Amino acid sequence: MMKQLSQRLLGPVTLVLLALTFWLGLWITPPDKIQGNLVRLLYVHPAVAWVALYVSFGTATIASALYLWKRTRSFVVDRIAYCAMEVSVVFIGLTLITGSIWGRPTWGVWWAWDARLTSTAILGVLALGYLALRRANDDPALRARRSAVFAILSAINVPIIHFSVQWWKTLHQGATVFTSTRTLLVHGSMAWTLLISFLGFTLLFFWLLRARYRLEVQRETMTSATLDEALASRRSEGAF
Amino acid sequence: MGYVAAGYAFAFGGLALYALSIWWRGRRGHG
Numbered sequence: 001m002m003k004q005l006s007q008r009l010l011g012p013v014t015l016v017l018l019a020l021t022f023w024l025g026l027w028i029t030p031p032d033k034i035q036g037n038l039v040r041l042l043y044v045h046p047a048v049a050w051v052a053l054y055v056s057f058g059t060a061t062i063a064s065a066l067y068l069w070k071r072t073r074s075f076v077v078d079r080i081a082y083c084a085m086e087v088s089v090v091f092i093g094l095t096l097i098t099g100s101i102w103g104r105p106t107w108g109v110w111w112a113w114d115a116r117l118t119s120t121a122i123l124g125v126l127a128l129g130y131l132a133l134r135r136a137n138d139d140p141a142l143r144a145r146r147s148a149v150f151a152i153l154s155a156i157n158v159p160i161i162h163f164s165v166q167w168w169k170t171l172h173q174g175a176t177v178f179t180s181t182r183t184l185l186v187h188g189s190m191a192w193t194l195l196i197s198f199l200g201f202t203l204l205f206f207w208l209l210r211a212r213y214r215l216e217v218q219r220e221t222m223t224s225a226t227l228d229e230a231l232a233s234r235r236s237e238g239a240f
Numbered sequence: 241m242g243y244v245a246a247g248y249a250f251a252f253g254g255l256a257l258y259a260l261s262i263w264w265r266g267r268r269g270h271g
Contacts (some may be wrong), residue, residue: 018252022248022252025248026244026248037244038243038244040244040247040248041243041244041247043248044248044251044252045247045251048251072259090254090255090258093254094250094251094254094255097250098247098250098251098255101247101250102243102247104243105243122245204255208255208259208262208270209257211262211263211266212257212262214266215265215266217261218266218269219269222269
């Protein structure tokens, strides 16, 4: 009952939170003293990056680890890993694009070979590599095992991205929302809008993952039905 | 405001297009 209700509410709640982010971010929150209206990108770029690096790539990594662990091995977790990785590619791409759009007026350049930007771009390439690897293997068990290992190895890059602003001198700023001393540097309507944006984009990930998962199940069912049909047709021709 | 508009357009528009692609692939019966 609760599961059904939460599944039904996922879409509408996501839409409401994203609409609120859009409205509050563009019209209600005040411009910043230094950045002016550019600060409004704060309600888009960090939330999208959060989903790209931690939520979607994290889901793909955990699902991959669950597949490799014998006790939890199933094609359900393999499918979740695949679908989460596809969604991750979209979010990583949008992280790079929105970051670049913010970088041009603040840093003066669209792109810099900065540690955080470069490591995020590498993660995007690795996520694309994962999708390519899946297409290169036809045997489902082999494909699941190989891609799970690849996903886990790729995830090593996530903490590198996270700490890149501390380990190297970067153009990209360090922690803003929560500093290392856990002090909140954003206040009032700006803090609320930021929180809503994080919630909205996170729920959007789960909504997209669910839709993508259903599509994958549909595709697998259709492929197997087509195969059965082809076999039956060959049998009727007396091929076997 | 041009950069802000572009940022919002890419983020919200990009995700909407991706959602649409999932729906469209489902309708066509292709994964």
